[in-house]
Amino acid sequence: MKNLPIFDLAIIAVYLLGMVLTGLYFSGKNKNAEQFTKASGRIPGWAIGLSIYATFLSSNTFLGVPGKAFGSNWNAFVFSLSMPLAAWVASKYFVPFYRCTGEVSAYTHLEKRFGPWARTYAVCCFLLTQLARMGSIFFGIALSLQALTGFSMQTVMITMGICIIIYTVLGGIEAVIWTEVIQGVLKTLGALLILYLIISRMPGGVSHIVEIGQRDGKLSLGSLSPDFTTSTFWVVLFYGFFINLNNFGMDQNYIQRYHTATSSRQASRSVWLCVVLYVPASLLFFVIGSCLYAYYQVHPELISGIREQVAAERLPASAAAAEISRVAASLQPADYGDKVMPHFMVSSIPAGLAGLIVSAILSAAMSTISSGMNASATVFTEDIYKRYINPGLNDKQTMRLLYLLTVLAGLLGMGAGIAMIGVKSILDAWWELSGIFAAGMLGLFLLGMISRRAGNAEALTAVIIGILVIVWMTFPGLLPGDLAWLRNPLHKNMIIVIGTLTIFLAGIIITNLKSAATINNKES
Template sequence: MDLHIRFLDGAVIGVYVAAMVAIGFYFARRTETTEEYFVGNRSFPGWMIGLSMLGTVISSATFLALPAAAFTLDWRQLSVNLVLPFVAVLAIVVFIPFFRRGKLTSAFEYLGNRYGTGPRIYGTVSFVILQLIRMAQILFLVSIPLQLLTGWPFELVVLAAGVFIALYTIAGGIEAVIWTDVVQAVILMIGGVVCLICAEIDLPGGLGQVIEIGAGHGKFSLGSFEWNLNERTFWTVALLGVVTWVGIYSGDQNMVQRYVAARSLSSARKATALFSLIALPLWTLFFFVGTTLFVYYLEFPDPAVATLAADEVLPYFVLTRIPAGLAGLVVAAVLAATMSSLDSGINSISTVVTVDLMKPFLAKGRSDRYYLRMARWIAGTVTLLTVLGAIGFSHIEKESMNDVSLIVTSVFGGCLMGLFLLGFFSRRVDGTSALIAMALAIGFNIYLGLGLAGVLPANLTLPVHSYWSGALVNGLFIVLAYAVSRIRNAPTRDLTGLTVWTMGTRKRDGNGDDL
């Protein structure tokens, strides 16, 4: 494909890139402590945190992989996100107060307070691994349109994008991350709308044609409503959504770090409500973009499209059919979606490694300046690993990167969600019971992963779709942990303020947080 960057597109992208770098280095001068680097002195208003949540969760996987999923199949993967509003209510009422209590910085500090050292380390390591995989996927996706646009080798594009994002993230910490996230969230919303409008303007029948032809080809289907454990039915994907969103809201460091960076309990709750209200319509928009492109290329056949991978269709449309300037804005939106997720991931991993591993175990008793310096070195290492992972993703066969993302989350997510839920809702399960159940559940998780990878003979595998893995592993962990705690009948540590049953009468400060 003979694609090249137009001057006006390059100018728009250049202005966007320069603005992001300027924001990062401005906040770098104001960041002198780990409290500033990790949580920005806990001073952000709710609307800013809400938009930052949006930018963090909605990545290039949203901008590129959701349209790809709708283009090749239908809307069944939207079912993952349909449960979001219901889980958000649980987060607002139950989860957020736990993390606001005691001025925590890391989600896994709660696990340490609730269970002890073992679960805290497990949670930290599990989060880091999953985040590295997710970030590599995101960087891989954004490198597709950048390669088409620049003509550079894929590896060079990945390296350049990764280094650029790392510059302002490593320098500016959470303040740079949240301020850039706000700008990026707005840009990515505008970019999605531009894609949809540009495609529908060219279609003779406009929106009506998309709906008619899309419906005729089953493009709006949410999947079969039959109960089948082996297929991606509506119920299978929706259950994955429950596990995914409960896990994100209850213990994902990207989300928890924003709960605690808000200026008050009320601000954290407003932020979560704002994110939840905007996110679902935005995901629906990107699925509709994919269906619109399906109809578009039926109406205007293009031989080049048949040679493209599903994740390349939208970038190809942007670079060949959208006018100069607007195309640059859309590319900037794809960059924004990527940068807002990667900068959050880099900062969150740096936070948990420093707070949950360096301070209590690997480098105890050092100065705050030492930990700040180490946090920046950790962020640099994370960037390097992400770049290598993205290059690795380019050599993997896949239906779409959104499907890869869902499988990775389900298969490798372990029992982290169950660990947090038992912590919140059970007084009986102690650290030893949790560790015993974790060992068994992780073994079961490995067994499922080997079966899905085809390593085990078919007669030794469990006949379920990979999307069920997360629910099965977490469900098994919860049952085993509770059963072991009943058998052991061991006394637990002081759980005051650590479960919904032991919150007690709490004194609150002027921000609504526990003293």
């Protein structure tokens, strides 16, 4: 596979330098911790909406979604269709709630509601989720740039990570938001350019693409049968609703942005702007994946190198060429879907344009990682360090701690990305990890908001029950063969659904039983 020419590499270098200079520009405005974490509440709603949109539109979308559509169908698009309902709940209940509390952390109120353990538990869930998110994005972008530049995945992650750390540490949340505004526009234009280039090279154009997609079932949203053991329409719909509810209602990346808005109304509008932009944008990436599938169905010889590469990775280094070819011939599209987009870019996009598109993919990765770094540093500072270690930090000390933790978050994200090398599907890995880590956090939050009678003991008992259920669903292999009938039969995307409902309903039931017992004791 050929690598990018010097001109394209220069464009990428200029883009990375521009992001660093942006951080330097905003560094002069960070006079205190409030400016670093809240931007003093002076960001317009439209900019926050574009920022949230850019965070959603990560490299997992840019690379993982086309790979998923190439390897299967549009089933994962149902995730996006669930966003409007989650956004309605968030704008009506969550945004006003957080704006009223005034707390920069999304988890401070959990301590007021259930005690210190609840706050700490939610923070741990959030930090693990961020680690998984940043790791999957580092891995995704490295997978792409390895094919495009010839550098190792580790080298790509370290180089990109250093640039992200610099502009995030220097610029704070304001730099994150305004760079994401630019990145949101850049990545959308990059996707449109890729779509145009594929269609322009496709014999028969759009009609032929649709014909192949319908013939091979590539445009399906999944089965409508009430089956929760496979990735049906309903499984992804429920998964999407709960994950998006967690994103808009519990994820510090988004809660922190609500505080940067000039008013609650502007904060609510930012949520809806994100939805209005993301739903059609995500559809665009599924269309790209289907177009790539049709293109390589017409030109199968152009993708033989990818199949050989994947086959070689699965076999020992000493494997003969004949064995590699045999394995390559048996591979299915799902086995190499994540590699298709980078392959098309390096082999079919003219010099100059490839550099711009890679910059768009970089922006998709950098916006989400920088958000995760800033949010993780803020949460650890407010909910762990100031709560348990040194509550008397002055503003200067807080700023130093925020800088240090932002760097640490970036380094840990790089480490997680390196650990993910070899994962088959970026999107599948991220969905599974986020569902596991977010389930307990969302269930506890809903219990605290909806049930006014649930107390500390009831919530703690419900969380313990929920964790046991999540572990049972996540690790079915823990049960021996003679207990196989007790293993989780549901699809892995149902973990967040069942885990969240278990904690919430268990809390409600325990609270009601306790209330009933109290009433009976009084009557007797």
